[in-house]
Amino acid sequence: MTKKIAVLAGDGIGPEIVAEAVNVLNALGESFELEHAPVGGAGYEASGHPLPEATLKLAKEADAVLFGAVGDWKYDTLDRPLRPEQAILGLRKNLGLFANLRPAILYPELAGASTLKPEVVSGLDILIIRELTGDIYFGQPRGVRECPDGPFKGEREGFDTMRYAESEVRRIGHVAFQAARKRNKKVCSVDKANVLETFQFWKDIMIEVGKEYPDVELSHMYVDNAAMQLVKNPKQFDVLVTGNMFGDILSDQASMLTGSIGMLPSASLDANNKGLYEPSHGSAPDIAGKGIANPLATILSAAMMLRYSLNMAAQADRIEAAVKKVLQQGLRTADIYEAGTTKVSTREMGAAVLSVL
Ligand code: NAI
Numbered sequence: 431m432t433k434k435i436a437v438l439a440g441d442g443i444g445p446e447i448v449a450e451a452v453n454v455l456n457a458l459g460e461s462f463e464l465e466h467a468p469v470g471g472a473g474y475e476a477s478g479h480p481l482p483e484a485t486l487k488l489a490k491e492a493d494a495v496l497f498g499a500v501g502d503w504k505y506d507t508l509d510r511p512l513r514p515e516q517a518i519l520g521l522r523k524n525l526g527l528f529a530n531l532r533p534a535i536l537y538p539e540l541a542g543a544s545t546l547k548p549e550v551v552s553g554l555d556i557l558i559i560r561e562l563t564g565d566i567y568f569g570q571p572r573g574v575r576e577c578p579d580g581p582f583k584g585e586r587e588g589f590d591t592m593r594y595a596e597s598e599v600r601r602i603g604h605v606a607f608q609a610a611r612k613r614n615k616k617v618c619s620v621d622k623a624n625v626l627e628t629f630q631f632w633k634d635i636m637i638e639v640g641k642e643y644p645d646v647e648l649s650h651m652y653v654d655n656a657a658m659q660l661v662k663n664p665k666q667f668d669v670l671v672t673g674n675m676f677g678d679i680l681s682d683q684a685s686m687l688t689g690s691i692g693m694l695p696s697a698s699l700d701a702n703n704k705g706l707y708e709p710s711h712g713s714a715p716d717i718a719g720k721g722i723a724n725p726l727a728t729i730l731s732a733a734m735m736l737r738y739s740l741n742m743a744a745q746a747d748r749i750e751a752a753v754k755k756v757l758q759q760g761l762r763t764a765d766i767y768e769a770g771t772t773k774v775s776t777r778e779m780g781a782a783v784l785s786v787l
């Protein structure tokens with residue numbers, strides 16, 4: 431049966447990197463139905479809304495979504511509901527994509543591209559699982575109001591609400607433990623239970639869920655220490671699971687262990703492994719249109735799509751092997767370039783992966 435893939439390229443470097451991933455998908459010899467739709471700033475330009483109804487409908491109907499990136503400084507003055515970033519938040523919420531998987535793997539060829547010492551990062555293979563539809567990013571109430579009490583009573587104040595329901599913590603916990611079972615059987619739950627009620631609750635629930643997985647070792651770490659440990663000794667982790675905001679920050683930090691955020695793919699899954707696949711980075715307006723963005727995170731995201739949502743693990747393996755091969759050939763986009771390697775453009779990197787395939 432032909433698999434339908436919604437292709438939402440978005441803004442900035444989004445169209446440049448997604449074009450390369452689409453070429454890779456088309457080179458596999460499978461019959462995909464790829465349908466493109468505008469999203470983010472491109473959606474706003476096309477229809478006045480960052481997540482046009484037709485785009486959301488397509489994303490819901492499709493077997494999987496391949497997403498580029500959204501956002502540009504030029505939209506920063508728009509009201510928040512019209513800003514490009516609302517499109518990705520809206521897709522996550524509307525499709526119920528609560529589990530964000532970000533594998534941080536250091537390809538041995540890129541050991542010199544990391545800003546960390548090779549011995550700290552060589553052989554790195556950790557999986558960061560970020561809860562994606564709860565926490566302070568979605569919690570109500572929020573806004574700006576007159577401060578009702580305390581020493582600043584009467585002044586204006588900005589406020590957001592951090593909250594997690596029990597079932598939200600349980601389901602992301604199960605995703606983490608099940609992933610760890612297929613790996614090195616260790617889960618580290620990252621929280622801030624020493625200060626935040628929400629994360630004491632998170633920790634208590636994780637301990638309960640962990641009892642269902644006696645074969646997996648569960649540990650806990652405060653997020654500030656986790657930030658330090660990720661740089662000091664990242665290989666101590668196997669699966670790291672955390673909330674939406676902490677996961678946002680720690681996964682960007684972890685991207686630098688791999689040499690560049692341009693190398694880090696991601697999967698965002700619902701309860702049935704339907705998913706949206708996107709590079710972990712944003713729209714990189716500083717380099718958009720220059721043809722120098724690294725397309726590998728997006729190409730590797732397409733591989734994750736084949737593995738998790740389309741039941742084509744062998745094709746995912748082929749793509750990942752091809753990426754490894756081009757790195758072995760010494761090809762590097764600017765973000766991972768180092769002396770002695772060959773600097774290539776976005777299109778040349780995509781073409782090199784194609785020719786290996
Ligand atoms: P960013 O990830 O777009 O860029 C951070 C830095 O990494 C920049 O120097 C950029 O040039 C570089 N970079 C990112 N991807 C790269 C690639 N593939 N190859 C080479 N270099 C790359 O984050 P930033 O600058 O904070 O945000 C830019 C815009 O993207 C903002 O509007 C932001 O809201 C949006 N954004 C969108 C996301 C999404 O669509 N899921 C995620 C994060 C940010």
Ligand code: MG
Nearest residue numbers: 678679682710
């Ligand atoms: Mg982020």
